[in-house]
Amino acid sequence: MNLADSAFLRACHRRPVSRTPVWYMRQAGRSLPEYLKVREGVPMLTACATPDLIVEITMQPVRRYGVDAAIFFSDIVVPLKAIGVDLDIKPGVGPVVADPIRDAAGLDALRPLEPGDVAYVTEAIGALTGELGGTPLIGFAGAPFTLGSYLIEGGPSKNHDRTKAMMYGEPKLWHALMERLSGIVLEHLRIQIAAGVSAVQLFDSWVGAVAPDDYREFILPHTRRIFEGVAGVPRIHFGVGTGELLGVLGEAGADVVGVDWRVPLDEAARRVGPGKALQGNLDPAILLAPWEVVERKAREVLRRGSAAEGHVFNLGHGVLPSTDPDQLKRLTDLVHEYDPAS
Numbered sequence: 001m002n003l004a005d006s007a008f009l010r011a012c013h014r015r016p017v018s019r020t021p022v023w024y025m026r027q028a029g030r031s032l033p034e035y036l037k038v039r040e041g042v043p044m045l046t047a048c049a050t051p052d053l054i055v056e057i058t059m060q061p062v063r064r065y066g067v068d069a070a071i072f073f074s075d076i077v078v079p080l081k082a083i084g085v086d087l088d089i090k091p092g093v094g095p096v097v098a099d100p101i102r103d104a105a106g107l108d109a110l111r112p113l114e115p116g117d118v119a120y121v122t123e124a125i126g127a128l129t130g131e132l133g134g135t136p137l138i139g140f141a142g143a144p145f146t147l148g149s150y151l152i153e154g155g156p157s158k159n160h161d162r163t164k165a166m167m168y169g170e171p172k173l174w175h176a177l178m179e180r181l182s183g184i185v186l187e188h189l190r191i192q193i194a195a196g197v198s199a200v201q202l203f204d205s206w207v208g209a210v211a212p213d214d215y216r217e218f219i220l221p222h223t224r225r226i227f228e229g230v231a232g233v234p235r236i237h238f239g240v241g242t243g244e245l246l247g248v249l250g251e252a253g254a255d256v257v258g259v260d261w262r263v264p265l266d267e268a269a270r271r272v273g274p275g276k277a278l279q280g281n282l283d284p285a286i287l288l289a290p291w292e293v294v295e296r297k298a299r300e301v302l303r304r305g306s307a308a309e310g311h312v313f314n315l316g317h318g319v320l321p322s323t324d325p326d327q328l329k330r331l332t333d334l335v336h337e338y339d340p341a342s
């Protein structure tokens with residue numbers, strides 16, 4: 001099948017589809033026994049820099065579930081590690097940064113990214129596009145706010161206090177940091193597109209912590225620059241807890257807006273405005289409930305999703321590690337059996 005005819009790319013472009021496309025954030029990972037097996041004894045960031053492992057892990061959920069898109073196996077901190085930022089991913093914790101950025105001198109750690117820094121990414125994407133055939137591959141990057149939060153806080157954070165303190169208290173430093181990160185993110189996405197990905201997703205996972213006016217002032221110019229720089233493939237923009245931000249996210253320039261489970265998709269379509277497809281939004285925790293509950297809730301997502309100009313079925317955030325893979329397989333089949341014209 002021709003890639004451009006894939007249900008996923010058609011839905012991103014708001015064209016009619018014969019079935020609703022589906023993939024899952026974090027579809028590759030700890031809920032899969034075959035993932036745990038190949039990751040045995042291999043640190044996360046080592047796996048992310050090893051083309052054979054990247055290819056195998058990216059393919060695992062495609063083989064098992066028959067999803068309509070693959071997502072490149074990596075992490076949002078990979079480009080930062082690649083330019084020499086001293087960080088690690090601690091199991092059960094997340095990214096931890098050795099020297100958090102707190103002042104202008106800290107910006108020196110962020111030099112521009114060059115293709116040679118992530119040659120393993122280019123190599124793995126080349127191999128994957130061959131293996132995937134007609135299944136699109138999604139490239140991704142973390143957005144400047146979410147990456148900035150890890151760099152400023154030094155690790156995962158509940159309230160992003162230091163991040164906001166810099167944003168409100170030192171706006172010049174904040175914008176300088178966002179500018180450096182935008183440059184790195186933009187280059188990382190361009191490298192992935194040049195290597196052959198069919199779509200890109202910008203993960204601004206923690207941006208729901210910010211009010212709409214502050215998003216417009218402190219973040220929007222930077223996300224706009226990124227999306228303008230990668231026109232040519234569908235651009236997906238995702239964050240958690242963004243119900244109040246959906247309107248302003250719609251202004252950032254993506255083709256598809258990812259929605260978490262807190263806002264039903266028909267309401268999200270109204271908030272985002274015309275000219276966008278939506279992606280989402282089953283609560284990942286629902287997959288821990290009996291199948292009958294999953295089925296009822298998934299049908300509700302599909303029904304409400306039909307109010308959007310295009311709908312890519314997904315969870316409202318990543319697959320939880322304790323998810324039974326059989327539930328995801330059944331869910332994938334259910335979405336495929338649903339008639340989007342009904």
Ligand SMILES: Cc1c2[nH]c(c1CCC(=O)O)Cc1[nH]c(c(CCC(=O)O)c1C)Cc1[nH]c(c(CCC(=O)O)c1C)Cc1[nH]c(c(C)c1CCC(=O)O)C2
Nearest residue numbers: 025026027028029044074075076091092093094203205318
């Ligand atoms: C915030 C964020 C991170 N990383 C990412 C985000 C944005 C998406 C989101 O909001 O979930 C993005 C990411 N990280 C990973 C992927 C793989 C692709 C996919 O979606 O299948 C993607 C898209 C692999 C991973 N990234 C990570 C794992 C688990 C580590 C492991 O398996 O050893 C995987 C499979 C580690 C990681 N990296 C990060 C966290 C919070 C964690 C979890 C820490 C933990 O609980 O163990 C930072």
